Amino acid sequence: MNTVSNVKKSSDVGVDRLLHMYRQMLAIRLFEERANDLYTRALMPGLAHLYIGEEAIAVGMCEALDRSDYITSTHRGHGHCLAKGATPDRMFAELLGKASGYCKGKGGSMHIADPATGNLGANAIVGGGAGIATGAAFSAKYLGTKQVSVCFFGEGALGQGVLYEEMNLAQLWKLPAIYVCENNMYNEYTHYSETTAGEILARPAAFGVAAERVDGQDVRAVYAAADRAVRRGRSGQGPTFLLCDTYRHHGHHVGDISREYYRPKDEEQRWMSERDPIKLCEGWVSAEGLADGDTLDRMRAELTATMDAAVQSAMAAPYPQPHEVDQDVYA
Amino acid sequence: MNTVSNVKKSSDVGVDRLLHMYRQMLAIRLFEERANDLYTRALMPGLAHLYIGEEAIAVGMCEALDRSDYITSTHRGHGHCLAKGATPDRMFAELLGKASGYCKGKGGSMHIADPATGNLGANAIVGGGAGIATGAAFSAKYLGTKQVSVCFFGEGALGQGVLYEEMNLAQLWKLPAIYVCENNMYNEYTHYSETTAGEILARPAAFGVAAERVDGQDVRAVYAAADRAVRRGRSGQGPTFLLCDTYRHHGHHVGDISREYYRPKDEEQRWMSERDPIKLCEGWVSAEGLADGDTLDRMRAELTATMDAAVQSAMAAPYPQPHEVDQDVYA
């Protein structure tokens, strides 16, 4: 698995912070399990790309952000969205195409956006968030707001030339942009080694962008790296690129069930049993005695109730009215 | 000027070869002087981007190629075209939009193409040749022909994301592509340091592409590097990137007369007097006694006559017939 871990002791991160991050990861996990379930029961229209297994990246990253900082997200975006502060009920509603969803049902799973939490939107174009995130960083610098702007993307986006155009601009103009590459090793059904020549970290470095590899399954390591990147950005030192090694437990999308032809079962097994970010975190918490079993159980019960209620309310919510189809085309 | 020269002794290149390259450079120079003159006298339609000052790159590069090897060229493409074997009469005819031109007058200065010499075409889209050149390299490998494919481009094309997409593909598939960056330090009227973050050579390297910096004013050094790259390509080792430092003596295009606002006069002076590739070559030839003054004078006289005759014939040639406008849209 070959991940370079920048692991710190949990106490460096702070107990409250670690528990908060644990909670956030668990929230995403529970959210995604329900999304999977809805889809499997044919209750959800379209597709969904689950974030299960990658939770530590969104959570560690967003833990270092303020609410007013910006993010852009991807087709696999529920985790980023929740970590940045979205509420699950309006998210489920959006996944179901309901009027109470974040986008009034017009966006769907791949387009959730929310100005209140600085979420510039998930994007169904691979690499599609790079320009937007860099532009938000440009605004922050132009207006002197000290915000930073985080661009999440899968390693597949390394194939899109526009990413390099944006990193060049960000570095030239010392923009507070943070490029977070979630390397789960697969571009859909193709291993990234078949699509990615050279060394990934050398790519941002070639544009002068500070680059760092991070164990994407260790939420503490992600948080620490995120914190460094955010400081760099806020202090005018320019962009950072974080390469986070990770793994998606499920298929590319919920319908991707038979995966043996592109991904070995034992690889899946190994990442799930040994490298699950939530289990790992649980391990540290208990090993270091940071919380007792009861606390974690209570957390899980609370979140479960929240998520179930969110699904319920989303299911019960009405679809948009037909006439709404023509609204919001122009501001 | 900070160019790393890979200078070899002239004798390493071979006397005949050096004289041939000298001749080729001179041909380009004389061609371009006439293009400039035609434009200045309002005899040429449109624009022209002169290659004067950069001749050693096209010539050193093409000297290492066979006629059947491929090139793609740029808006500043006359030099590549001539070096690859085009004849000046059909080129002038094309510059004037005449029916006898390489493209029957349909292309113009920025679009000369010629299957007979493997010239896939000049391209007026910055970076526009990258895909085509890489595709020709792909064909060569697919068909097992041992051809190589050279993509010439200015350092401005480093701003185009597609270049990185192509280098990634070329390296992944070990294609015999050679990316030749002519760094004349200006993207039109903007210094490349304002547009190019990081180290240029690190960019191809990040994609695993072998990269080398070359003194673009020393035709011997260019030839030697070209030869290495061609061998790499033909032997299946994949692509090479050559970063050639150079300078254009004239404006971005022939109408770009007042340049002080973006480019210091003394910089121009220095490159013209100290780093002119033809003068440098002349110096080596005479210092090492490789040819006498007479030989060089005769060469110049011959080429001058050829170029003047080419201009004459092109001037006298007819325009295409109006009905030809609808021809060649579809094969």
Add this chain to the structure above:
Amino acid sequence: MLDTVTTTAVRELTFGEAIREALAEELRRDPRVCLLGEDVAEAGTAFKVLKGLVDEFGKNRIIDTPISEAGFTGLGVGAAMTGLRPVVDIMFGDFLTLIMDQLVNQAAKIHYMSGGAWKVPLVLRTTMGATRRSGAQHSQSLHAWPAHIPGLKVVVPSTPADAKGLLKSAIRDDNPVVFFEDKISYAKVKGPVPSHDYTIPLGVADVKREGTDITLVGTSSMVQVALGAATMLEQVGISAEVVDPRTLWPLDEKTLVESVKKTSRCIVIDEGYARYGVTGELASVIAEGAFYDLDGPVRRMGARHVPIPFAPPLEDATVPTEQQVVELARQMCHK
């Protein structure tokens, strides 16, 4: 209605199967044909349409690419110029946005700019069509854009048999051809397909159903909508002719105009946006050619002029339906 059909085995295939068969036959026939795209090999694309090709033709000819649409399309252009006949796969038609330079400034113009010296025998296969709940960036039908550009040919097949015959023509054509496949049709549209090696020439429209009262010009998936509407119209005594141009360029103006001269009424139905797109062109061509026979203006139906929404009830309101066609046709025929 196939131009070169003789008596031969005819099977029911889906639209997707017909495409795969066309590709397999051309790959077999001509070693210069190769396929490039994302997840085209083992995965057989996201739509599974190419499933199995890599087993027969190997990874040197069925080539998985990085997610670099501009990159591998540009590579395809150069490969096409230098001896290959690449078929480039752009998973969703929405991603045409990423390759317009390669397609329009390069592929479309090289033959002309070089005075006929170079050719670009490239096929660009991509998809169109909404109602898959895929959202605004995976549901567009952008075939009007390449149709606007001289130097490109544009194919919009509606049936499995047409898809096979037209795709084979496209691959054998010496020009860049953009081939649009309706995603919904892949599995949903079935039809008889001859098993032999036939082609359908580009530029020949097909009268999919004859009629006398009104002409329904449909493209791609809208041909099925037009046919459905025609069946319903029959029940109210309206005889609708359904004409499928099959290729947007070259365009068989004659067949379109002649049908409308006969019927005197016309609705053009296309799944692209109606504004500044395909419907305007077809309607204008027909109005210019059949003006004096027209009973009223040519009417147009296209995608609603909004980004395609996700919510099912909204998305469904963006695509012309049989019912809407029927209503408009009845109005036009005063029945």
Add this chain to the structure above:
Amino acid sequence: MLDTVTTTAVRELTFGEAIREALAEELRRDPRVCLLGEDVAEAGTAFKVLKGLVDEFGKNRIIDTPISEAGFTGLGVGAAMTGLRPVVDIMFGDFLTLIMDQLVNQAAKIHYMSGGAWKVPLVLRTTMGATRRSGAQHSQSLHAWPAHIPGLKVVVPSTPADAKGLLKSAIRDDNPVVFFEDKISYAKVKGPVPSHDYTIPLGVADVKREGTDITLVGTSSMVQVALGAATMLEQVGISAEVVDPRTLWPLDEKTLVESVKKTSRCIVIDEGYARYGVTGELASVIAEGAFYDLDGPVRRMGARHVPIPFAPPLEDATVPTEQQVVELARQMCHK
């Protein structure tokens, strides 16, 4: 003909000067306005239209970019969402091929996809028009493409006064607006321009000349062609009305239709390719709205359907001329 003009100083300006004045005024008025593009600062762009702006507004607001059209347009989209009002400069309209994803999949859809939550107040200035002997990759008029896309507004000004008033509206608009400037007009077209701060609303056509026998609908540079033709037609006793839609979207259908209802004849003249482009849309809208008043089909004139050739005699044959308009109009009016 300016909507908000009051008595005020009016100077003769070129088209290019009017654009510069509009930008300067908006830059002065609103600190959130900034300009991004290649060589926009000291060089003032390849066309020198922006010359001098950097002196007043500095390099933080007039920003030279790398040759990364997709990159800086995408950046502009994000900046527009987060508090700025960027004006992005794409030197040649031909390079729209490089930014369609940013423009179409991002800028155009974000407001809708987010259910109205985000706005993209971006202006994309670019050029159109041939006959500069610039070859096939620097001469296209691709305004039909963005006009096809819901979520975008598209402006095609024809006079200096319109250019100024419309550009100021575009900058103040909360939507992405694509603003097409005819390259030839920059220096060639002159006209009176009020010196005060006026705007012209997007979506209001302008009758540039009144007439009774035939309507010439022209866009961008073709308005000048239409006006020239109208003058010539007057001499043969034909009274031509010249209507300039000014914006392709929103489109002032009413003014177009009403003019043709009055004149009963119409030629649509546009410098883009006629096929699958602007002329088809305008002709269809007019035919639908004025069908029963039409004396004959609406006729279309656009760029010849070929990549723009370099040779002067060939290139000149690709753009509609006054003479051609006159001939067609005479034919249509039987004079």
